[in-house]
Amino acid sequence: MKSDLLKIFAASSLSFVGAANGATVSRIDVNGNQRMDAESVRILADVKVGENVGEARSNEIAKKLEQSGYFSRISVNMSGNTLKINVTEAPTINMVTVEGNDEVSTDDLKKEIKTVARASYDESVIGADVQRLLTVYQRKGFFGTKIEPQKIELDDNRVNVVYEITEGHPTWIQDIKFEGNKKFSDSTLRGEILSREHAWWRLLAQFDTFDEDRVQYDGQMLRQFYLKNGYVDFAVKDIKGTFTPDREYYSVVFNVDEGQRFDFGKLTVDNPFEDVPTDVLMEAIEMDSGDVYNVDLVERTMSALRSAVAEYGYAFINVEPVPTKNDADKTIDLVFKIQKTNRIYLNTINILGNVRTFDSVIEQLIPMRSGDPFSLQTIEEGRQKLMRTRYFKDVQMVPTRVAESNMMNLDIKVEEQPTGELSGGFGWSNINGFMIDAGITENNFMGRGQVVQLRGSIAEYQKQALFSFTEPYLFGRQLSAGFDVSYTMYDYASLGGFGYDRDSLTIAGRMGWRLTDHWTQNVRLSAAFDQNYDLQTPGGWKNANLYTLGTGFRYHNLDTNFAQNTHTGVVANLGISYTGFGGSESYMRYSGDIIGMVNFWGDKWQLRSSLNFGYLQPLGGDYISRVYRYFLGGESLRGFDVAGVGSRNWFYKTYALGGLWKINGSTQLNFPIFIPDEYQIKGFVFADYGVLGKPPRDEYVYPYPPTEYSQPNYIDDTIRTSVGVGIYWNTPMGPMNFSWGWPLKMTDYDREQRFLLSFETQF
Numbered sequence: 001m002k003s004d005l006l007k008i009f010a011a012s013s014l015s016f017v018g019a020a021n022g023a024t025v026s027r028i029d030v031n032g033n034q035r036m037d038a039e040s041v042r043i044l045a046d047v048k049v050g051e052n053v054g055e056a057r058s059n060e061i062a063k064k065l066e067q068s069g070y071f072s073r074i075s076v077n078m079s080g081n082t083l084k085i086n087v088t089e090a091p092t093i094n095m096v097t098v099e100g101n102d103e104v105s106t107d108d109l110k111k112e113i114k115t116v117a118r119a120s121y122d123e124s125v126i127g128a129d130v131q132r133l134l135t136v137y138q139r140k141g142f143f144g145t146k147i148e149p150q151k152i153e154l155d156d157n158r159v160n161v162v163y164e165i166t167e168g169h170p171t172w173i174q175d176i177k178f179e180g181n182k183k184f185s186d187s188t189l190r191g192e193i194l195s196r197e198h199a200w201w202r203l204l205a206q207f208d209t210f211d212e213d214r215v216q217y218d219g220q221m222l223r224q225f226y227l228k229n230g231y232v233d234f235a236v237k238d239i240k241g242t243f244t245p246d247r248e249y250y251s252v253v254f255n256v257d258e259g260q261r262f263d264f265g266k267l268t269v270d271n272p273f274e275d276v277p278t279d280v281l282m283e284a285i286e287m288d289s290g291d292v293y294n295v296d297l298v299e300r301t302m303s304a305l306r307s308a309v310a311e312y313g314y315a316f317i318n319v320e321p322v323p324t325k326n327d328a329d330k331t332i333d334l335v336f337k338i339q340k341t342n343r344i345y346l347n348t349i350n351i352l353g354n355v356r357t358f359d360s361v362i363e364q365l366i367p368m369r370s371g372d373p374f375s376l377q378t379i380e381e382g383r384q385k386l387m388r389t390r391y392f393k394d395v396q397m398v399p400t401r402v403a404e405s406n407m408m409n410l411d412i413k414v415e416e417q418p419t420g421e422l423s424g425g426f427g428w429s430n431i432n433g434f435m436i437d438a439g440i441t442e443n444n445f446m447g448r449g450q451v452v453q454l455r456g457s458i459a460e461y462q463k464q465a466l467f468s469f470t471e472p473y474l475f476g477r478q479l480s481a482g483f484d485v486s487y488t489m490y491d492y493a494s495l496g497g498f499g500y501d502r503d504s505l506t507i508a509g510r511m512g513w514r515l516t517d518h519w520t521q522n523v524r525l526s527a528a529f530d531q532n533y534d535l536q537t538p539g540g541w542k543n544a545n546l547y548t549l550g551t552g553f554r555y556h557n558l559d560t561n562f563a564q565n566t567h568t569g570v571v572a573n574l575g576i577s578y579t580g581f582g583g584s585e586s587y588m589r590y591s592g593d594i595i596g597m598v599n600f601w602g603d604k605w606q607l608r609s610s611l612n613f614g615y616l617q618p619l620g621g622d623y624i625s626r627v628y629r630y631f632l633g634g635e636s637l638r639g640f641d642v643a644g645v646g647s648r649n650w651f652y653k654t655y656a657l658g659g660l661w662k663i664n665g666s667t668q669l670n671f672p673i674f675i676p677d678e679y680q681i682k683g684f685v686f687a688d689y690g691v692l693g694k695p696p697r698d699e700y701v702y703p704y705p706p707t708e709y710s711q712p713n714y715i716d717d718t719i720r721t722s723v724g725v726g727i728y729w730n731t732p733m734g735p736m737n738f739s740w741g742w743p744l745k746m747t748d749y750d751r752e753q754r755f756l757l758s759f760e761t762q763f
Contacts, residue, residue, distance in 0.1 A: 022054025026081040032088050034157065036070060044068050045076075045085060053078055061085070070120050090120040091151075091159040100165035104136055112136055113163070121151065121159055133163065141209030143171035144247040170209035172198035174249035180237070180256045183229075192225040193218035195252070210250040215239060222254065227295040232325070232332065233259030262293045265324075265331030269305070272340055276312045284308045285336070293332055305336055316341045316373070344374040347407035353414045357391055361449040362412065364473045365389065374399070374408045386414065391444045393417040419444035429635070429758040433460025433495075449473060451482075463489040474511070481511045493535055496634070496642035497751060499655030500627050501533040518557045524577075525549050532627050536652050536702075544584040544625065550577025558597070567606070568599045580619065587624055588617040604672045611665040612636075615693075618660075623696055629658030630692060632720070633751070635758065636664055637690040639722030639741025644751035646692035648714045649702050653749060657695040657713065664690030670728065680730035688741070689721045714749050721745045726756075 026049060030038035045061045047053065053061075058076045065074045065087065073088040095117055098109050112132040115125050126149045137145040145167050152160040176197055178186050190197070195218050198208040207214065219236040226234035238255040267289055269281045284304040287297045302319040309317050317338055324333040348370055351359050366382040368375070379397045386395045391414075398411040424438040439455030451470040457463065470482035487505050492498035508526035515521055528546040558569035572594040580586040593612040599605065614630050633644035633656075647657040668686040675681045694717050701710045726739030737758045743750070 022052045022057060023078050023081055025049055025051050025053050025078075025083045028083045028085065031084070031086045034089055035092070036089065041065070041085060041087065044070070047083065053083055072121075089157060090122065091153070091157050093117055093119050093121055093161055094154055094158040095160045096163075097160070098133075098163045098165060100167065103140060103142060103167055103170075109133060109136065109163075115161055121161070126161065129163070133165070137167070139211070139213075141170040141211055142167055143210065143243065143250070144168040169248070171243070171247055172249050173208055173210055174198065174244070174251050177251070177253045178256060179253060181258060183231070183258050183261070189222065189225075189254075193221050198249075210241075210252075215241070215252055219254065222256065224295070226258065227293075230261040230263065230293040231259050232262050232293060233257070235259075260330055262325070262330050262332050264289055264291050264293055265326060265329075265333040267333075268335050270335055270337040272338055273309065273312065273314060276309055276314070281305060281308055281336075281338075298334070301336065305338065309338060314340070316343050316375075342406060344406050344408055346370055346372050346374050347402050347405075347409050350409065350411045351414070352411055354416060356416055356447040357414070357444060357449070358447050360476065361391075361444075361447070361473070362386065362414070364449070364476070364478070366412070379410065386412075389443070389449070391416065391419055391449075432462045435459035435462075439466075461491045461495045463491075479511065479513050481509075483507070483509045493533070496644060497648070497654065497656035498631065498643050499535045499652060502627050503531045505529045515553075518555055520554045520556075521551065522554075523549075523551045530627075532625065534626055536626070536649055536655060536657075546579050546585055546628075547581040547583045548577050548579045549581075550575060550589070552576075567597045568603075569597060571595045585624060585628060586619040586622045587628075588619065590615045590617070606670040607667075608670065609665070609667045611663075613661075613663045615661040618696065623698055624660065626658050626695070626699075629660060629695065630662040631656055631658050632662060632664055632690045632692045634753065635756065637720060637722065638666075638686065638688050638724055638739055638756055639743045639752065639754065640720065640746070641751035641753035644753060645690065645720050645746070647695050647699070647716060648749050649699075650711050650713050651702055653714075657699050657715075659693035659695055659717070661693035662691065664688070673727070682728045684726050684728060684739075685724070686726065686739070686741075687721070687723045689719060691717060691719045693717050714747075716747065718747070719745060720750065 025047065028042055028045075028047065028049065030041045033041055044065055046064055047057075047061050051057075058078065062074045062076045065071055065076075065085070070090055071087045072090045075084075075086045077084055093115060096110075096113060096115050098106055098113075101109060112135075113129045114132075115122075115129055130147050130149060133147050134145060137143075145165065147166075148164045150162040150164055152162060154160065173195055174197070176186075176190055176193075176195060178189050181189060194207045194214055195211075196208040216239070219239055222236060223234055235257045236254060237257050239252065240255065241250055241252040243250050264287050267282075267285055267287070269278060269285070271278045271281055284301065284307075286301045286304060287294065291297075298321055302321065305319045306317060318341055320337045320339065322335045322337050324335075326333065346368055349363070349366065349368075351362050354362060365385045367385070368378050368382065372378075376399075379399070383395050383397050386392055394415040396411075396413040398413060400409045400411070401407075402409060419442060421441045421443070422439075424436070426434070426436045428434050435457060436459075437455065437457030439453060441451065441453045441455075443451050445452045449472050451468070451472070453466070453468040455468075456465045464486060466484065466486040468482065468484045470480060472480045474481045485507050488503070490500075490502040490504075493501045506526055506528045508524055510522060510524045512520060512522035526546075526548045528544075528548070530544040530546065531541050532544055533541045552573060552575035554574075555570065555572040558567045558571065572592070574592045575590070577589045579589065591612075591614045593610065595608065595610045597609075598607045600607070616624055616629065618624055631643040632646060633640040634642035637645060643656040643658075645656070646659055649655060649657060666686055666688045668684050670682045670684045673681060673683040694715055698704050700713060700715055702713055703710055721744040722741045723744060724739055724741035726737060729736045729738075737756070739756045740754055741756065742754065743752055746752070
């Protein structure tokens with residue numbers, strides 16, 4: 001009995017050792033494979049006949065097959081000396097789609113999806129896709145978005161993968177609070193950051209959805225605000241935030257340390273140039289001792305000092321403000337240290353990344369060439385010009401020093417973007433009524449920087465079709481040229497005081513160039529083939545051909561505050577043209593306008609004044625038809641109807657005769673109306689004035705030539721004035737103007753229009 005037990009124990013021990021040590025593989029059987037042949041499975045398993053395979057090695061083989069992603073189930077075991085590999089192939093993906101997305105385009109979502117058609121179905125890859133898609137939505141503020149991947153089984157072991165998206169609404173910012181602030185109230189600080197609290201009445205508000213990057217930027221804006229108000233030790237200690245349980249709302253708290261307010265102390269300039277008067281440099285300092293410290297004034301002073309020194313021929317300098325903080329009297333002394341730098345020149349310019357846009361187009365926009373003095377300011381100016389073209393999504397200027405020389409190379413790295421625009425819009429105004437327009441524009445035609453535009457509009461009183469082409473760099477120079485072809489139908493017989501209809505086909509060529517940094521000039525040659533129908537002139541429709549050559553000068557010098565949408569500066573135009581060359585009309589036209597704007601009180605208030613004039617000079621005593629004269633009223637003289645002032649026909653009293661000259665202007669004060677800045681709503685008060693000259697002498701009586709039935713028309717050239725109030729709203733769809741005007745000086749035959757609305761949008 002004892003002998004039998006020993007034999008059984010020995011046999012069991014040998015069996016255990018054999019299982020642990022494995023067996024030598026003499027054959028490899030593969031089962032369950034359908035699309036993949038058995039040899040490919042053996043290669044993926046990385047196992048060969050003659051290899052010793054035990055339990056650990058079997059697990060290793062199974063893991064290799066699993067990592068390949070081709071199989072959904074795998075089993076590996078030894079049966080005697082035969083290695084049996086049983087697999088179930090993962091389905092093949094037939095199609096990948098997304099459903100339920102509105103806030104993010106399908107194209108943008110598919111860029112984040114790594115699961116592709118004809119690949120094997122892999123749940124780990126799909127899970128990673130879901131996380132990336134959620135990140136896209138979180139960047140847009142949709143933290144409550146849910147994404148469920150669905151597997152739809154098809155025949156032949158194929159599946160469709162559908163990412164079902166439930167977007168919900170964005171995660172709104174419920175409230176914004178501050179801790180540690182004593183000098184400025186919560187409401188003041190909320191006005192200095194981008195993020196906004198959500199409320200039902202903020203229908204068109206921006207920045208009321210939670211964005212983590214924006215909240216971090218808000219912290220920087222708070223620091224900038226405090227630095228502009230003297231708090232140089234200000235710090236954002238912490239930014240805390242919490243979601244509601246459903247992640248529909250977010251609350252944020254800024255924990256700040258304001259510190260003490262400092263004033264400017266002693267202000268000096270360290271001047272290394274003997275031929276640059278120090279008192280001239282001191283005059284460039286933007287602040288005085290005792291003023292509240294303001295980091296913006298420091299930066300403006302640095303720029304002013306660079307400009308002042310440059311006037312004496314020293315273009316290569318650095319200005320470094322060296323502060324000395326006096327905690328006892330809460331002042332900061334500043335020494336603006338001017339440092340000479342060695343003259344450095346530009347060696348080569350390399351343009352990288354432009355696949356479509358010609359190098360020559362980019363070179364024309366860069367205000368520097370090889371051999372020019374190297375200037376970071378000029379380089380930044382060139383980068384801004386390239387970005388303003390909207391040809392590029394991003395532009396990087398990367399300078400590198402040429403070893404052991406005073407030369408720099410410049411790499412211009414551009415990332416191109418689509419430059420075609422398909423646009424449309426609608427609007428309403430007192431002159432044209434309701435309007436719809438649509439057009440297509442290519443701003444970088446064939447990569448040459450050329451602009452091609454096709455546009456059409458239909459309004460209640462006007463219809464127009466336009467084709468335009470512009471070459472901005474004719475002959476490779478800063479010389480723009482182009483042509484326009486337009487057809488316009490004016491249905492003004494039933495509008496206001498015009499009383500005429502006009503169909504006009506116009507073909508025009510133009511050329512323009514820059515005279516200085518602020519002055520430009522253009523020349524235009526045009527031919528207009530018109531058909532006119534004047535209700536006051538018998539004979540029905542009449543043909544008129546006008547051939548015109550003119551030139552214009554433009555002055556533009558504006559400083560823009562984009563946050564407040566206000567400007568400071570002057571814009572002016574002056575033009576002269578001759579119409580004749582054997583056409584139906586012969587006259588000279590002189591015109592001009594000037595607009596001056598001044599911002600104050602934090603750039604939120606603006607005083608705007610404008611003046612316009614025009615003069616028509618008949619040549620050889622020729623008569624100038626009424627459709628080409630000047631008219632006043634509507635937007636040009638608020639409080640009066642369109643063409644509602646000036647001389648009128650005694651019989652057709654509804655219609656104005658127009659004038660051979662005009663002078664009109666306006667003074668307007670724009671101001672905030674205690675609505676958050678992001679709405680861009682302003683109030684304004686205005687005073688308008690205008691004088692419309694007399695018509696040709698042939699219009700002094702009606703009918704003309706005089707008969708026994710003729711009577712004098714209402715002829716005058718006296719001034720009209722009006723005052724009023726209004727609201728300007730720069731909506732996301734386009735600007736809207738509401739104004740109410742009251743005439744102060746008018747005649748009995750003038751036509752009033754108290755309310756004026758203009759609205760135009762594009763999409």
